[in-house]
Amino acid sequence: MGRRVLRLFLYQRELTPIVITIALFVYFAFRAGSNFTGSLSLSSAVGFAGPVGAIAIGEVLLLVLAEIDLSAGQVFLFCPWMMYWMHNDGLPLVLAIVVALLAVCLVGAINGLITVRLNVPSFVTTLAMNFILYGVVLVASNNLQGSPIPLSGETSFIAQLMGVWKWSEILWVIVLTIILSVLLTRTRFGVRITATGGNLVGAAEAGVPIRRVKVWCFVIVSFVAGLVGIVDSIKYGTLDPGNFGVDYILYAIGACVIGGTALTGGRGTVVGAFIGAILLGVLQDGLTVIGVSTNDFFIYVGVVIIIAMALNVQFDRLIARSRSR
Amino acid sequence: MSANPLPVQEPPVPAGATVLEVRGVTKSFGALSVLRGIDLTLHQGEVLGLVGDNGAGKSTLVKILCGFHPPDGGEILIDGEQVSFSSVESARSHGIETVYQDLALIPQLSVFQNLFLGHEITRLGPLRFLDKGEMRKLARQYLDDINVNVPSVDAEAEQLSGGQRQAIAVARAVRAASKILLLDEPLSAMGARESRLIIDLVKDLASSGRVSIIVIDHNYAHLFELCDRLNVIDGGRITLDQQVHETSIEELTELMVTAYRRQLAAVQNAGA
Numbered sequence: 120m121g122r123r124v125l126r127l128f129l130y131q132r133e134l135t136p137i138v139i140t141i142a143l144f145v146y147f148a149f150r151a152g153s154n155f156t157g158s159l160s161l162s163s164a165v166g167f168a169g170p171v172g173a174i175a176i177g178e179v180l181l182l183v184l185a186e187i188d189l190s191a192g193q194v195f196l197f198c199p200w201m202m203y204w205m206h207n208d209g210l211p212l213v214l215a216i217v218v219a220l221l222a223v224c225l226v227g228a229i230n231g232l233i234t235v236r237l238n239v240p241s242f243v244t245t246l247a248m249n250f251i252l253y254g255v256v257l258v259a260s261n262n263l264q265g266s267p268i269p270l271s272g273e274t275s276f277i278a279q280l281m282g283v284w285k286w287s288e289i290l291w292v293i294v295l296t297i298i299l300s301v302l303l304t305r306t307r308f309g310v311r312i313t314a315t316g317g318n319l320v321g322a323a324e325a326g327v328p329i330r331r332v333k334v335w336c337f338v339i340v341s342f343v344a345g346l347v348g349i350v351d352s353i354k355y356g357t358l359d360p361g362n363f364g365v366d367y368i369l370y371a372i373g374a375c376v377i378g379g380t381a382l383t384g385g386r387g388t389v390v391g392a393f394i395g396a397i398l399l400g401v402l403q404d405g406l407t408v409i410g411v412s413t414n415d416f417f418i419y420v421g422v423v424i425i426i427a428m429a430l431n432v433q434f435d436r437l438i439a440r441s442r443s444r
Numbered sequence: 445m446s447a448n449p450l451p452v453q454e455p456p457v458p459a460g461a462t463v464l465e466v467r468g469v470t471k472s473f474g475a476l477s478v479l480r481g482i483d484l485t486l487h488q489g490e491v492l493g494l495v496g497d498n499g500a501g502k503s504t505l506v507k508i509l510c511g512f513h514p515p516d517g518g519e520i521l522i523d524g525e526q527v528s529f530s531s532v533e534s535a536r537s538h539g540i541e542t543v544y545q546d547l548a549l550i551p552q553l554s555v556f557q558n559l560f561l562g563h564e565i566t567r568l569g570p571l572r573f574l575d576k577g578e579m580r581k582l583a584r585q586y587l588d589d590i591n592v593n594v595p596s597v598d599a600e601a602e603q604l605s606g607g608q609r610q611a612i613a614v615a616r617a618v619r620a621a622s623k624i625l626l627l628d629e630p631l632s633a634m635g636a637r638e639s640r641l642i643i644d645l646v647k648d649l650a651s652s653g654r655v656s657i658i659v660i661d662h663n664y665a666h667l668f669e670l671c672d673r674l675n676v677i678d679g680g681r682i683t684l685d686q687q688v689h690e691t692s693i694e695e696l697t698e699l700m701v702t703a704y705r706r707q708l709a710a711v712q713n714a715g716a
């Protein structure tokens with residue numbers, strides 16, 4: 120019985136963060152009652168988990184590939200600016216959104232191509248891309264806030280879906296989580312991601328186009344971050360050029376780790392990354408509601424990440440050691 | 445598009461026809477000239493053994509034949525037609541499969557996923573959804589057929605013993621090969637029972653006449669049991685080409701020792 124439970128938690132990595140999230144939820148609900156379970160409080164938790172989750176679920180694909188994208192947070196902020204500029208220049212809204220999404224896909228492709236063709240570590244490629252995008256926004260916006268964002272404040276169905284309805288952002292993230300999870304676990308492309316991250320040379324020798332797989336994953340991360348970035352901007356109605364994407368990406372990587380993904384390649388779960396983001400959102404909101412200073416939140420986040428990573432590494436070792444000969 | 449569960453039966457080609465011809469292939473890595481003009485032929489249904497010291501160029505030759513490295517010079521002909529491989533995939537499309545020395549299994553993928561890596565059975569057309577049920581079933585069937593024991597086709601490769609992993613790697617290539625199978629030390633890291641199994645697997649495949657095989661191994665006993673013909677590589681060239689029944693382990697050993705002494709002398713002279 121005990122062994123079976125251990126095996127379950129060993130192979131279903133999402134289970135541990137799910138249990139912890141539920142425990143946190145129950146704890147905060149017990150301490151603060153409807154102050155915590157009320158719609159205002161929960162939408163604040165979701166307001167944190169949405170952006171972090173959107174970036175984390177894409178980031179997992181790269182972590183499985185043993186790569187990383189530090190620019191995804193900035194892409195999340197850059198994409199709505201792109202839409203805003205295009206729309207202000209007279210492009211119809213739909214076209215402005217399409218152009219913005221194409222632009223962030225191009226950013227992802229550049230990240231990927233520099234990484235695989237010039238052999239620059241993706242940590243460095245995307246670190247640089249993060250600064251470049253931040254600078255582009257500062258320069259092009261003249262340091263002025265962007266508003267009003269098209270669709271913001273409207274009540275049409277499209278506007279509701281694209282961010283005005285307060286649960287729409289998390290709904291997008293949930294749908295994208297399902298899509299990316301299916302992609303990673305049920306398609307040939309997913310097998311190729313795992314193979315490339317698990318044994319680069321072996322995958323290449325078996326005929327997996329490792330470079331193409333990597334570039335596509337950089338594109339996917341950018342696309343998902345950019346798409347939800349647009350929804351997020353419509354939700355809040357303004358764009359602040361001073362927002363720095365690194366804030367998002369660090370939480371997102373934390374969410375991946377909490378969700379059960381070690382940064383060693385070959386293993387990772389999209390659903391876990393989403394759960395990790397929810398866990399962080401619940402933690403931040405819950406601490407605020409029970410009156411703990413937001414400063415303490417950072418300490419909790421750090422402790423949770425360390426414990427989660429230690430668990431991930433130990434779990435991976437257990438799997439490797441459980442040779443059933 | 446779905447892969448065939450078992451090797452495709454090709455129309456029989458007359459035994460003895462030349463399947464692969466290598467003419468004057470050269471390869472250097474920087475200043476290091478590894479292959480200095482390899483000439484080699486492989487006939488239909490034949491098992492050819494490559495013998496040579498470490499660094500003689502055997503593995504480099506295999507990596508050229510499977511499309512992993514491009515050659516610097518020379519020609520490769522398959523069925524009399526000149527080919528040039530831009531990638532492992534393009535070599536594979538000519539029916540060439542390879543088992544590498546460094547074990548091409550992915551530790552985090554299950555046995556059946558490793559077995560089908562590069563040949564996945566998929567559904568829903570361009571979406572390429574994996575047909576896991578079908579692959580599991582075929583993998584179980586196939587591993588039973590060739591007597592490979594694994595705890596489960598769902599076990600991760602990481603959980604297998606070295607010999608089991610090697611057996612899966614060989615089984616994958618044998619399953620997929622339609623013309624030429626390249627085996628780079630297929631029996632390293634294997635126990636006696638597993639070696640036996642691989643030898644039988646390869647001999648079965650060869651006797652079907654469907655596939656021609658090139659095998660590299662350091663163990664002469666294995667080579668003499670497996671191969672029809674042996675080529676010795678020394679200093680980036682083929683220095684001996686003989687049918688197995690025309691030579692003996694003693695002769696081969698003698699030859700290798702001589703080559704080794706000559707190399708040693710050359711190194712000592714260069715140092716002096």
